[in-house]
Amino acid sequence: MKIKTLTSAIVLSGATLIALPSLAADTIKVGVLHSLSGTMAISETTLKDTVLMMVDEQNKKGGLLGKKVEAVVVDPASNWPLFAEKGRELLTKDKVDVIFGSWTSVSRKSVLPVLEELNGLMFYPVQYEGEESSKNVFYTGAAPNQQAIPAVDYLMNDLGVERFVLAGTDYVYPRTTNKILEAYLKAKGVAAKDIMINYTPFGHSDWQSIVSDINKFGSEGMKTAVVSTINGDANVPFYKELGNQGISSEDIPVVAFSVGEEELSGLDTKPLVGHLAAWNYFQSVETPENEAFIKAWHAYTKNSDRVTNDPMEATYIGFKMWANAVTKAGTTDVDAVEQAMIGQTTPNLTGGVAVMNKNHHLSKPVLIGEIQDNGQFEVVWETDGVVAGDAWSDFLPGSKDLISDWTAPIKCGNYNTKTKSCSGQNY
Amino acid sequence: MSTLDSTRELFRRDQVWPFLAPAQAEVNVGNQMILYVEDLNLSFDGFKALNNLNLYINDGELRCLIGANGAGKTTLMDVITGKTQCDSGTVFFGQNHNLLNKDEAEIAQLGIGRKFQKPTVFEEQTVFDNLELSLKTDKRVLPTLFSRLTPTQIDRIDEVLKTIGLAKHRFMLAGALSHGQKQWLEIGMLLVAEPRLLLIDEPVAGMTAQETERTAELLTSLAGERTVIVVEHDMEFVRSIARTVTVLHQGSVLAEGTMDQIQSNKDVIEVYLGEEAAAGEQA
Amino acid sequence: MDPLLVELGEAKMKDVEPILVRIEAASDDSVLPLFRTLLEGNLYYIEAEGQVVGQSDVNGETVYKDVFTQQTRTDLQKGDVDKIRVNNKLRGYLRNAMARIQLTAKSPSVRENAVRELLSKLDDDTVEVLEGLYPNETNKKVKEAMGLALAMNTASQTGLAPSNRIAAIEKMSTSLESDVRNLLTRLTRDDSAAVVSAANAALEKIAQRVNRFAFVDQLFFGLSLGSVLLLASIGLAITFGVMGVINMAHGEMIMLGAYTTYVVQLIMPNYIDYSIWVAIPAAFLVSGLMGVLIERLVICRLHGRPLETLLATFGISLILQQLVRTIFSPLNRQVSTPSWMSGSWEINPVLSLTLNRLYILAFALLVFIVLVIVLKKTSLGLNVRAVSQNRNMAKAMGVKTNWVDAMTFGLGSGIAGIAGVALSQLTNVGPNLGQSYIIDSFMVVVFGGVGNLLGTLVAAFTLGIATKFLEPTTGAVLAAILVLVFIILFIQKRPKGLFPQKGRAAE
């Protein structure tokens, strides 16, 4: 008896796991791999909604290649190994043609081997540390040279900052960004004693000592600024502490790379007015494209208070480019779409045109905004034209000889220009 | 034990170094004495549970301890069996085993068995297993892992099962036994371990008159070969088994002697029997 | 004046500063309201009239007022005006300009602040003004500040005789202003050896005092962290310590309190300053009722199985988290700080205590005292203690143990809710709020000794202070790890915590 129950239980579960091959390919499937629960749900649910909105719009325009576009949503629950598992599920079970997903670097790193093994295609919409270029991933967020370096230039040239506090959460994005910035600042003649580097754990909530240290560092007679790569949740207590210790943006401005409209919506912004952020997009930029996008977003979410932000624009550009590339290639086959993607252009929401480069990164404009008391940013500076995303930083000793070029004849994500060799490829 | 004490221990000339002495050395009962309790003091939050207590037990004796609640009977047993640390004093098992620097398990392995006031048996295991666990065997981890029951051991368990009248219930879970049966099982666990010294706390609580009688028989039969210390409130029971009775009061020995001597002792009448009578009236 | 305002209204941001210089030069202190409104970002330009106007929010409605006369302009609509934008550079300029104007203000404290503001920007004009004002200044404090500014000017004049400069340096050595220290640091590289040694001596003298205050500062940080830990763990000390329930949903009770604050502020957006006073009882009720509900539905069925309450309450915590995620979205919610809680209490230039932390410290102690009184002096407290010591006996004595359990759990949860109100002022209000405090709370209670409120108090402050004194040398992460390892080792040494329950009852 018990053997029977046991067998049937196991066979049953096994049977349900075995995916029935999808019957007909009359839809084009778009996988959405964003956490809907756990710590990253805060940021990622918005992107899920963005993809769903884009799918909706595409279908209203008649779909793609004459087929309907269908979104398949899964929840990797902010659990990094689950990103690999769910990625595999999307690719083998649901047989999606493209995935939009991931936020944290570790989730991308987790799903990457699966994408390369099964030759999937993913669009990654978040600013990141660079040092990567996979055949199967398109990076529509900013690389360090599209965010960090212009921001520091602005601080030095326009605000006359001479001392820098590089404050970040202890993970790979801040570490790499700060490494790059440190090398860059030193190359610009900033002395080592004028750079203070500080790392805190995820969700750090007690900023008293660190803010007070920053205050001391900043009151030694030279204009000081904080370059913040502090992640998500830790920002609110950080800014609150800044406000309470009376550090205003004129004394010590903070320029952040991970604080956007979404993060500010959970924050009383009055004490933050004047602090800065560097992005490729701000909701406040007034262009017809942006206005239409915001309107569509409000209509889709049925909530006119919802804000838009940079990763949403990155998702928007990624989706548009993918749709165009599929149309151009006439198929959703990954290799064909990958080649069709290179050179694709899509108007930015902030004006100008984004171009997909040979290294799978975008050329985009860089904007610097000051936080306003309504939770929006006021653009105070922007690059003259677009900046091409750099997969491999020139300021890191390990990667200065590396380039990425996915067109013939190189066709390599990390090609060493000195040794003329290609390493670390999984396909 | 402080470093100073252990160093001093090293220089004692009347014994081999402690770390050289075999752990399971035979109990030395040279002076016919098996338990030496001297100058024992213990206080809980200012309350003196034991107060300069001195007690000597002869090998093979059956001794009854009586005393009012809070007189220190159970606390004394706790100290002897290593459950409670005392503040000062010495407790020796035979002449060669200082009990105060041993933990409960070591003391049990030396051959001191204990039965609690409230019967504690392993409720989730069978009567047989309870007894098997209590067997006198090598109780280190690996020997236990690879041990098997020998026929002699099974015989021994069967014998004890008969003695305690649980032969029919050998595969019953101990938790399903009645209160009295649990008492018997606990006594059985003591017997099967073949201890030198048994400390028995209120053995007849919850037993019928018949069972009480049987317990009395059992305990008297044990004495001689083994040493038995019984704590009991039931004066009838004490009278039926006791040869020597020790009366504790406020943590020290008030009187010692035969039951008759005790009953005629003025101090005892005043502090113990008087209270008992008063308590009886109240109830 | 008016043509300048037109220029101001129509200029691009990078051209604004020269216009402001001209405005400052062309006017007296009547320009202050203009600068202040501009600094706050509330200055708007009416293109049709070539006039500027200030915008403010009164009870949620936008009101326009003339900057200079403060007369309300009801005829203006949002579309009629354009905001005059400022950036950090302009804000810096405005602040200095206002300080220069305010040197002659009526209120002595304004004058003093103005002088201190200008210490870092001592140009010749400013010094000249100060020299003119100094002899006639009557207020002692202002005069002192002005004297300091003049001394700084003297000390930095390389052309003057070293003896004069040294005298000035000595005068500076009593000040804790960071500008003074910066100047002295520069002077240690001076050509004159005497000046260098005087500057070094002064710096050392200042450093001693600064270090003393730095110690006080650190102590305050520690106390403040301790007060947060105390608030977070004190509810647990009751549910876990007194009832023996391992409430993994304790963090979610804190979270509910924080969300209650958010909802209260949502309901009364115009009375943020008073919202806290409504939020405290509201949060107590919300979390307390939720606690009673959990106790009645789940925990009361798990008596005597403490480890299983852990599993069940963990399930509850998942449900509650997902519940707020569904109701309030997974995004963090904005909770405003009442104005009376913002800012800091500046004791001197190197020591200032942030007000919100100060209030929370006081609040934590108050909650603690009230709780102790409730447990010691009220009949509920008596019942709670009776049940926790001997449940059956209490039952036999006619104590309604079910009711007492529900009330105890409700009390513990309610206090967690209050902690949520306090935490909403410091950190994110989001679904993960509770998670970040649950482990710390357990550490505090276990370290202090289960069932002992005083132990919880001592443990919270000990851990808070220890963390803050470790942090500067080890960094935040290592400090947290070291504290955890310390607790693990400490519990090996004293398995029942700092203040164990003694005697036979504890067995």
Next chain:
Amino acid sequence: MKRLTAWFSEGRSTGKHTLPFVVILLSVTILASAANLLLPADSVFYVSTYTITLLGKYLCYAMLALAVDIIWGYCGILSLGHGAFFALGGYAMGMYLMRQIGDRGVYGNPLLPDFMVFLDWKELPWFWLGMDQFWFAMLMAVLVPGLLAFVFGWLAFRSRVTGVYLSIMTQALTYALLLAFFRNEMGFGGNNGLTDFKEILGFSLQADSTRVALFLITAILLAVVFVVSQKILSSRLGKVVLAIRDSESRSRFIGYRTDRYKVWLFVYSAVIAGIAGALYVPQVGIINPGEFSPINSIEMVIWVAVGGRGTLIGAVIGALLVNYAKTRFTAIMPDAWLFALGAMFVLVTLYLPKGLMGLYGQLKAKRNSVMNKESQA
């Protein structure tokens, strides 16, 4: 009669599930593997590699649940830190796999893993030495968790830290390790952990055959661990362990040094968890500090609670069932699965205190009670 008694007291009731379990486990594993490797992809009976990997992961969790059950279900020690041992085993395997990448990393550094290159490290930290040898890494996978369990257990059990205190301390242990492994200075890859593995013992990790082999090995090891644990727990040592759970002080008074037994069992359990971790990493392809998070460790306890603690088969069933449910729920109702999961935990603790196996036992007991009475008479 005597021999009967001896037999009874040795191979008693708890062992009755062992044989069927092993048979079912291995046959399902072998069938699934064969279906994956031999059948064409469009066959109805084809088992996708996704399913194989998923099943492999479940089996690792089952082994981990076994470890938790041994210590909690049998000895009454509720460890909320078993994730730490699991993760340490995983990290040992991860370090080996990292070294196996060799110069195929993105920076092409033959010695240093990529994350060390971009953190600008010049040489391999000492604790990475030797990790390129498979046998050494595997030794570490059991030794490190075992040693940590020994030190922690020795300290805690000797000082008689028990019950709730112990649970909280184990939680503190894993939390401290979580924070430590998050630090990039530690040299374990910080938040990103170790990933982008290529080969194990020269076999490509992306090949189906390697995945199937790993799956088979996991199943076999699970069976071995199951049988060995069963044997241990039905020996007299197992009875002592149960005795400690029921009344630790009584066990001491009959002469067992319970602290040593507990340390021994704790180490055994930690080693199993370490093995499970080492098997887990090559199959999911990443190990990072998230595995240390206290929530994970609580979840493990819940698998065991759902399946039924105190029975090994219960732990395995619980782990398989809860994880399967999780996989299904996250796919079917991503927004609401936490409700379902949370409700499941509450309901199981309230209504199934002995888990599913307890329920099964109750039903069976009801049916058999009449028969039992007859046979007893």
